[in-house]
Amino acid sequence: MNVQRTKPVAPVAASRVTAGVTFAARLAFENIGHSFNAHRQTLADISFAAEPGEVLCLLGPSGSGKTTLLRIAAGIEPQTSGRVLLNDREIAGPSVFLPPEQRSIGLVFQDFALFPHLTILDNVRFGLTALSREEARREAHIALSRVGLEHHAQSFPHVLSGGEQQRVALARALAPRPAVLLMDEPFSGLDSRLKDSVRAETLAILRESRATAIVVTHDAEEAMRLGDRIALLKSGRLVQAGRAEELYLKPANLFVAGFFSELNLFDARVRDGTADTPVGKVAASGFTEGAQVTIAVRMSGFDVSEDAGGAEARILSRRYLGVVELIEFAVSGAENPVRARIRCGALSPNARDIWLSLRKSDVLVFETGDENA
Numbered sequence: 001m002n003v004q005r006t007k008p009v010a011p012v013a014a015s016r017v018t019a020g021v022t023f024a025a026r027l028a029f030e031n032i033g034h035s036f037n038a039h040r041q042t043l044a045d046i047s048f049a050a051e052p053g054e055v056l057c058l059l060g061p062s063g064s065g066k067t068t069l070l071r072i073a074a075g076i077e078p079q080t081s082g083r084v085l086l087n088d089r090e091i092a093g094p095s096v097f098l099p100p101e102q103r104s105i106g107l108v109f110q111d112f113a114l115f116p117h118l119t120i121l122d123n124v125r126f127g128l129t130a131l132s133r134e135e136a137r138r139e140a141h142i143a144l145s146r147v148g149l150e151h152h153a154q155s156f157p158h159v160l161s162g163g164e165q166q167r168v169a170l171a172r173a174l175a176p177r178p179a180v181l182l183m184d185e186p187f188s189g190l191d192s193r194l195k196d197s198v199r200a201e202t203l204a205i206l207r208e209s210r211a212t213a214i215v216v217t218h219d220a221e222e223a224m225r226l227g228d229r230i231a232l233l234k235s236g237r238l239v240q241a242g243r244a245e246e247l248y249l250k251p252a253n254l255f256v257a258g259f260f261s262e263l264n265l266f267d268a269r270v271r272d273g274t275a276d277t278p279v280g281k282v283a284a285s286g287f288t289e290g291a292q293v294t295i296a297v298r299m300s301g302f303d304v305s306e307d308a309g310g311a312e313a314r315i316l317s318r319r320y321l322g323v324v325e326l327i328e329f330a331v332s333g334a335e336n337p338v339r340a341r342i343r344c345g346a347l348s349p350n351a352r353d354i355w356l357s358l359r360k361s362d363v364l365v366f367e368t369g370d371e372n373a
Helices: 010-014 066-074 120-125 133-146 163-174 192-209 222-224 243-249 253-262
Strands: 029-038 039-051 054-060 081-086 089-092 105-108 179-183 212-217 227-235 239-241 265-273 273-275 281-284 292-298 304-305 311-320 324-331 338-343 353-358 365-369
Touching: 039 163, 039 212, 054 066, 054 179, 054 222, 054 239, 066 105, 066 179, 066 212, 081 353, 105 163, 105 243, 120 133, 120 163, 133 163, 133 192, 163 179, 163 192, 179 273, 192 222, 212 281, 222 253, 227 243, 227 253, 239 243, 239 253, 243 253, 243 281, 243 365, 253 292, 265 338, 273 338, 281 353, 324 353
Parallel strands: 054 212, 054 227, 105 179, 179 212
Antiparallel strands: 029 039, 029 081, 081 089, 227 239, 265 273, 265 292, 273 281, 292 365, 304 353, 311 324, 311 353, 324 338
C-alpha cells in the first residue's frame, strides 16, 4: 500500500457534496462479557453507550478488548454474556442475535479491506445489494462525492494513496446510510504527515452524515482530537468514560493519568495535608494522615529558572524538539532522573545547575496501589 503520497485532503472538501443524513441511533452495551475459553476472558462486565450523533472513541492499549467489543457490536463475534441494544432494541443478547446485515451498523476495517480487482465505484457499490443496479450506482457516486473522490470512480485501489483508500472505505461504509458507524483504528496505516488532514476530513464527514460513530484507537491524542467522549479500556474492563477534559484533568486512577501524559512518579506520605517530594511540597487534602501516596507530575508540570528558588536540579541531557526541549534533570532524593518538556529559550544554552518549581495544574495525587483500580 502506498502511504507516502502527500496529496492534500482538506481542499477536496470544497468540491464534495454534503453527506446524506442518516437517522442516528443510540448504541448501548449492557454488562458485556466475552471469553474465548474458560481461562481467557477478553471482556468483563462492560457497560456504556454511544449517544445519537456522537463520536465516541474507544481507547486502550493493545489487548484491552477494543476490537473485540467492536466485532460484538457489528455482529461478527457473539458475546458470552450481556446485551447490545440499538435504540433500546436488543440486537444481541440471550434471546436474540441479529446478523450483521440486519443491524444498520457500518464497519471500517483497519486495513480498509478494499477489493483490488474492483473499481473504486464497485467497491463502494458492493454492499448495496438491496438496491437495483442503477440505484446502487447512483448511491455509490453520491458516497464518493461526499469524500471528494468521485473523479476516481473508475480507478482501482492500488493507484490511490493511503489517505484516499481510507476515504473510499469510509464512503463504502456510509453508502447504506447506517445508523451507527464503527471504525477500527482507521488511521493507523497512514503516513504521519497525512493523519491530521485525513482525521479532520473524516470528522467533518461524520458530522455531516450525523451517524453515531465509535472509533477504536490506542492513541490518546487522537481520541482527544476526534471524540465527543472517550471510553478507556484496560485488560477487558472499562476504566473511565467521559469527555477528554474529564479524563485528563480528573483521571480515575494512575493508569488513566499515565495513558494521557508521560509522568514523573514520586512516593510520599501525607503529613498535615501535604506530601513532601524531591521537587517540592504537594497539597494532599482528602487523604488520611500517614497515607502512602504516589505523586504524578506531568512533563509539562515544571517551571525552570537559573535563579535560586525551588528544588535544585542539574541538567543531565537536553534535546531540542522545536517549540520545546526535552530535558532530563538529576534531583537530590529522586531515584530516577526527572523528565520535563520546557519551552525553548527558557534556559540559556550553557545552563547546568538550575531550579525547578511545580505547576499545581499538572500535579496529581493518588493513593499508592490504585494503578489497577
